[in-house]
Amino acid sequence: MDESVVVSPDWLAARLEDPQVRIVDVRDAWEYDGIGHVPGAVSVPFESYRDESDVDRGTLPGVDAFAELLTEAGVSPSDTVVAYDDMHGVFAARFVLTALEYGHDDVRLLDGDYSAWSREHETTSDEPAIEPTDYEADPLSRDESPLVGFDAVAEALERDAIFVDTRETHEFEEARLPGAVRFDWREVVDDETRRLKPEAELEELLADHGITRDREVVLYCNTARRISHTYVVLRALGYEDVAFYEGSLTEWMANDGEVVSGEVDD
Structure with missing residues (x-):
């Protein structure tokens, strides 16, 4: 399995202190706050990067909205982003697809989900300090996009x-x-x-x-x-x-x- 696309819990656990690895929790905010999360993870709920009004195509949120979302999450274009949910990865995979479409080069899916992570690794209820960035999306061209x-x-x-x-x-x-x-x-x-x-x-x-x-x-x-x-x-x-x-x-x-x-x- 290509680790540039999907990473194991052990892979992520070994990089929790790496400032270039940004972890994105796409569950509902109440789950992030009330149940706990992967240490260092920021909350980016699924509905925040899905827009039924067809801003770009389908349910993509739009370039500006996505850039603002990652700015507030403290993500830089050069970061390695790892996304997870607690639904076998289906919502996190949507984040991966969206980030790729908007030109983020290194975005990966956590193999498993929060439940799989929590069986063998530590969790926390502490929210990380977030320093906003000035994220600029660089959407794929029609020829480049899948x-x-x-x-x-x-x-x-x-x-x-x-x-x-x-x-x-x-x-x-x-x-x-x-x-x-x-x-x-x-x-x-x-x-x-x-x-x-x-x-x-x-x-x-x-x-x-x-x-x-x-x-x-x-x-x-x-x-x-x-x-x-x-x-x-x-x-x-x-x-x-x-x-x-x-x-x-x-x-x-x-x-x-x-x-x-x-x-x-x-």
Whole structure:
């Protein structure tokens, strides 16, 4: 697993005193305050970097809003940022995707979540002293970004791309893109450890769904939250041809894109 994308609790524990490593807790503020957090972590709740008004694309918060958020969190563009939540990493993965899209070079997902961390490492209720920065975002260009829109998805349907739907079975059966395969984002997580399954097991699991390195992969769900986790996992495994449909099925259906429905063997 590529440590430039996903890091273990032990990796982070060894760097708690490193001033260049900034830890971001994306749980609700009451969890951060009331339950405790990783030492040195700053609170950046999920809703603070998600905007339903489509400021940029999909539910991205907008360049200025994200820069202000990281300024207040004391993050500099050169920092290594590690994000975590307590939901197997799905909300933290959305932070990772957002930071990457706005040009932060080094942002990583904590393997596991707060529950996994707290089993073996110290936690605290003390809030760190935060010195605001003057963060300037540098968004990826359309050519650099993995995010794709309606037209690009329509074109990919005409190619040999594999469309990966990370939603629940009932959602998938109600409406899905033509030819899509269902891959529940939680399949990559070990229920006991709350961490990602071993790399070999992940590769086999993906291959069983037809998700292989030689295929063009297009990810979608409803509003691009769940695919964030799958996207980060694929990047950590070294998959390169992965597109992220930010508008997902919400945008697709709003633009009268073709969908199919019906029960499937799951």
